[in-house]
Amino acid sequence: MDMKTSKKLGLKERYTMMTRDLAWDTTYQPMDKVFPQVGYEGIKIHDWDKWEDPFRLTMDAYWKYQAEKERKLYAILDAFNQNNGHLSVTDGRYINVLKLFLGSTPPLELMAARGFSMVGRQMVGAGPRVACQMQAVDEYRHFQTQIHSISNYNKFYNGMDEFAHQQSRMWYLSDGKSFFDDAITAGPFEFMVAIGFAFEYVLTNILFVPFISGAAYNGDMAAMTVGFSAQSDEARHMTLGLECIKFMLEQDPDNLAIVQRWIDKWTWRGTRKLASVGMMMDYMLPKRIMSFKEAWEIYFEQNGAALFTDLARYGVTIPKCFAQTVEEKEHVTHQSWLGFYMKPESTPFHTWIPGPDELDWLSEKYPNTFDKYYRPMYEYLDAQEKAGNRFNNKTQPMNCQVCVNTIKYNEPGDPMEMCFRETVYQGEKFHFCSGHCQEIFEDEPEKYIQTYISSHQALQGNCAPEGVDTHAPDFNPGSHIADYWRLDPRATGDFNGSEDQKNFAAWRDLATKN
């Protein structure tokens, strides 16, 4: 570099000067004490300088862009709230999407914020450290703007007010919690594959495109704006995840086997976690954008296949679970919605039987499976409901020891057979929803014997609300669970007949009639 021509610095040199050149190798304290976590996972890095910055954004530019985005976002939110924008959504059922979203997503964005702060502290190279820190602060942005956009809905509808309390207690939020708890308790490199790559790169579109387009299609300007505003951050996050994979693979051939195992594991874990997003697309959006199956084909099968073709030059192969996810795409959303419908006293959002048009839409979108397996069940449940005999499953489910989902998925190749696996470890039996989860367990049993499974905990009396004596002779573990969750009974059960339904109809009427 010509030392005297600072004004002609190239973008790359300038950015290097603004980031890596700030760093130095410590000598008063050994580097491996300053960065104690980068060795134990077995990933070998020989030259941190080989890291290619996935984006070059100095802080002044970052603040400028982000401030502009924040200004616009909050202006739209304020206007939406002032004008009772919640009454312009397609129909009252839509708001249940927001309930599911609020419970499941901001808490995970928060975990991403903390996890990226950890990796942003632990990576030895200044390049990856800065990129991870920038993602950490973005993730603070995401959970905050999401909460702010839903805050006004909470004032008018039930089931959103206890999301912070429920994040660590609600049985159905446990899959997301276990996913992020698993990633954050892994080492820094595995975290980057789990969140930076599998989640942010391979699966993020499945999560966000349906949510954002779903919001747009259904008249929710607030959620749509938050989603779009986050997208430009996500573009940065995706490039970071991909660069991290490439960097590991280029640094040492021994890294491939480890990285491949993580890709297999985290793509599968992410897939399991996305069943509820698919359910939102197929069942909860009053005006549908596309089926989960179609989204899976575009964003996972096509885009994912292209990505893995690109990565093939490093020796990476397509995730092991690929074929199974392709098969399951025709089943999981139906199984999930049925599962929620059958537990009407256990969620802070409402469920319903799809209307006749909606059943037809599902038949059309799922020609191979819907009429054969699922329509008959809905018709049966509907008849029962109308006969005053609404189905209510009160038994505790059996959960997968890895992904914590209720064991309810079918055996690969046989939709009529429930898939069930078990492993005995140190004399104890552990159950799994799939061969993939079983394999994850067997790779790291000491970790996965720790999994917190809410149904087991409830049976053991560990889910009592504050102030209840679990040792009292008349203590009944099941009876306190709703209090433990702080579950508002108005928020549970059928949408038909709910307070939300009545209020929305009355308010909308008031706002639209002349």
Place this chain on the structure above:
Amino acid sequence: MSMDLRTISITPLRQTFGHLARRMGADKPATRYMEATMDLQPVENYHYRPTWEPQYEIFDARRTRIVMHDWYALKDPRQYYYGPWTLARGRMGETAGGDFDLVDELGLAAAYPAEGRDLALRVLLPLRHVAWASNINNAYVSAYGYGIAITQAACYASMDQLGVAQYVTRLAIAFDDLESLASAKSAWLEGREWQELRHFVEDLMVEHDWFALLVAQDFVIDGLLYPLLYERFNDKLNAAYGPVFSMLTRFQREWAGETAKWIDSVLKVAAGESPENKAQLAVWINDFRERTVKALTPIATIAFGDKATAMLDEVILQLNTRAAKAGIPL
């Protein structure tokens, strides 16, 4: 899609989220700062222990010696959540950018007396490495601290410090003198005058108590260094050579004044919690101040010559006064 809605007034079912209503003792509207901050970090039912520190939970209050019954008492008086933080920095950056442009347009750097430039760059440029150390140590707090009130503020502080390091770097670019950056780095690595400071911040990189890092970086080091170099030394440059550095370091001064309000308030609340906290904070402040003063003495000597001790005494007094105001007698 838009729908024509008449303006109607409907009565909300509730004013805020349950956790905020319980915290406020009433169902009333909460600020966006509260919504973005309070009670959000998980505290229970963790699935796994960290493979990197199995002795702790994922979030564990035992990672510091400070004890609080409510970690959200450590509120930010600036009420910074991401939005206001980034808007404030965006505004400051706009001013700073204008200053850098003006210096460039008017050729003020080229016209600056060489003697003043050499002295200023010798003192100021290595501070980019000091800010970088603070970036990593505040990232530690953001990662391992307890409760979103403190971790988000630390995350912003960490990014702020990166911004400061970048503004310092731009001094060399403004003076079209990249060699000075290289010599500042070798001074930082080898020059005797910087070794105490480098030694201290490297020791902080292996400190496990995150609250100790807050005290060391954000209260003690910045509380001495900023008044000493970004104020007093800057005044000296102004008086002797003109106000160019004053323009080019405006961001740091404004930032330090604002950030001091935050850290002072955090210390005050933590000290007010218990005599044990107060005693621990006093021990830390005393230790860290001693090391920082020792580390800054050779720099002050370069900056102020025979006035070094007097200048250091002033900023020590200022720091002690802030500690006393926070209820921590030293």
